[in-house]
Amino acid sequence: MRWDRWAVLAAVLVAALGWLAGPRPTELGGESTGDAQLGALVRSMVDDPTGYRGLAVAYVTRDAVRIAGLGDDGTGGRVGADTRFEIGSIGKPLTGMLLADLARDGTVHPDTPLRDLLPTVDFEDPDTAAKTAEELASHRSGLPSVRITGPVQGLSTGLSTLGGTDPYAGADTEWLLSTVGTASASGGAQGVGYSNYGMAVLGHALAQRAGVPYPELLRQRLLDPLGMTATGYALPSPHAQGFTAGGRSVDPWRGSGYAPAGVGAWSTAADLATLVSATMDGSAPGAAAADPRFDAGDGERIGYGWFTEPDGITWHNGGTGGFSAYLGFDRSAGRGVVVLGNTDRSVDDLGRRLLGTEGEEGGFDVRGAIRIGVTVFLSLAGAWGLLSVARQPATDRLRLVSNAVWAVALPALAYAVGTWQSVPPLVWAVGAGLSGYAAVRAARRWPSAPTNGRTRYPWLRWTTTAVNVALAAALVTWAVIL
Numbered sequence: 001m002r003w004d005r006w007a008v009l010a011a012v013l014v015a016a017l018g019w020l021a022g023p024r025p026t027e028l029g030g031e032s033t034g035d036a037q038l039g040a041l042v043r044s045m046v047d048d049p050t051g052y053r054g055l056a057v058a059y060v061t062r063d064a065v066r067i068a069g070l071g072d073d074g075t076g077g078r079v080g081a082d083t084r085f086e087i088g089s090i091g092k093p094l095t096g097m098l099l100a101d102l103a104r105d106g107t108v109h110p111d112t113p114l115r116d117l118l119p120t121v122d123f124e125d126p127d128t129a130a131k132t133a134e135e136l137a138s139h140r141s142g143l144p145s146v147r148i149t150g151p152v153q154g155l156s157t158g159l160s161t162l163g164g165t166d167p168y169a170g171a172d173t174e175w176l177l178s179t180v181g182t183a184s185a186s187g188g189a190q191g192v193g194y195s196n197y198g199m200a201v202l203g204h205a206l207a208q209r210a211g212v213p214y215p216e217l218l219r220q221r222l223l224d225p226l227g228m229t230a231t232g233y234a235l236p237s238p239h240a241q242g243f244t245a246g247g248r249s250v251d252p253w254r255g256s257g258y259a260p261a262g263v264g265a266w267s268t269a270a271d272l273a274t275l276v277s278a279t280m281d282g283s284a285p286g287a288a289a290a291d292p293r294f295d296a297g298d299g300e301r302i303g304y305g306w307f308t309e310p311d312g313i314t315w316h317n318g319g320t321g322g323f324s325a326y327l328g329f330d331r332s333a334g335r336g337v338v339v340l341g342n343t344d345r346s347v348d349d350l351g352r353r354l355l356g357t358e359g360e361e362g363g364f365d366v367r368g369a370i371r372i373g374v375t376v377f378l379s380l381a382g383a384w385g386l387l388s389v390a391r392q393p394a395t396d397r398l399r400l401v402s403n404a405v406w407a408v409a410l411p412a413l414a415y416a417v418g419t420w421q422s423v424p425p426l427v428w429a430v431g432a433g434l435s436g437y438a439a440v441r442a443a444r445r446w447p448s449a450p451t452n453g454r455t456r457y458p459w460l461r462w463t464t465t466a467v468n469v470a471l472a473a474a475l476v477t478w479a480v481i482l
Helices: 002-021 036-045 088-104 126-130 133-137 151-163 173-182 196-210 214-226 256-261 269-280 348-354 366-390 397-417 426-448 458-481
Strands: 032-034 054-061 065-071 294-297 300-302 313-319 324-330 335-341
Touching (some): 002 426, 036 065, 036 348, 054 269, 054 348, 088 324, 133 196, 173 196
Antiparallel strands (some): 032 065
């Protein structure tokens, strides 16, 4: 009975410490800059500030641009009109506008096939070679969303995404151009299938036709004419720090191969307000890219990179490991918005509300549900496994050791990568408390448990335990580094 009391006491103490020191999601700060009325409106539209940290918002009309900053930039400063954010896939409509501008002056025809844009590439798949610039710009090429050239790259990309490092590291321009020849696209008429890789290929193909690197082509044809001097692909200084909604800081994305798809792109609310205003009134180079041209399903249409909803809202969003972005405008109403955030929580609904339309329902979020399930599992499974083994009459010390290390490693991993803006941090504290309870129960069994129970292959049990300890230690180390 005394052991049970100690176990309960340990559970309560560890749970209390877990609550005090456990994960904490970010929350929109109280600082404000710029247009006070717009800032107050934005705050009133944020139903739940959890998962945000800083927001830069621009409201564009035919006559004026209003900009407000809310919260902090993650480096100790307040968010303002000139705070630089990663903008992610906002780079895709910029590439679409390049195509429209180059088509206007005859440099490239929208029907030009990829084999003519990249004449030095030896295409293995004739369907890929036949894809046109227009198909690439409208996500109708059939090329994959991202290009994974082998299991090592796939594992590296997955671990980088999970760990908050750059998943596009190594995917530079040379890499992209070297992989185009072996890329496969299905033949025939294509529906819209969102492709980061396809847009990246298009951007670099246009750059090769123009004879300059993609960032320079974008600067010459679009950014400089609009005076967007704070937009580009060089890592700016200073810039906002990106975070997950759960509160973990993450690295910027830098892979130049995917630059035309938005990887490595930075901008400000002021610059993007200029883009929205000029695209909305048709004065921007390549503004015709925003014209809806092809069916994208469910009443939505797509131009070159830009989507248009049935209600007339033309838009694109962007998201990286630690930033989110939304651009949208309603030409008939003469209003547009820019919303930038320095966490990975989506700002789409906020942007749509500012445009006067409710956010999309979107249906059941399968990925979100999986992330929630994984977070809860990692928080509780280790403790449950150790408690189950400690209660078995025939348990031995090797089993106790194997399960004890996972009772530490799994909560540590949950702390590092859990989706704590959706899962209450109390779940982690409960898991920590259960681990404390299970540890006391395991300690009680230790003196009477044999080192290795009855087994035909004792060496296999020792090996399995060593592997468990090594893997758990590696995960804990990784989680601490994160």
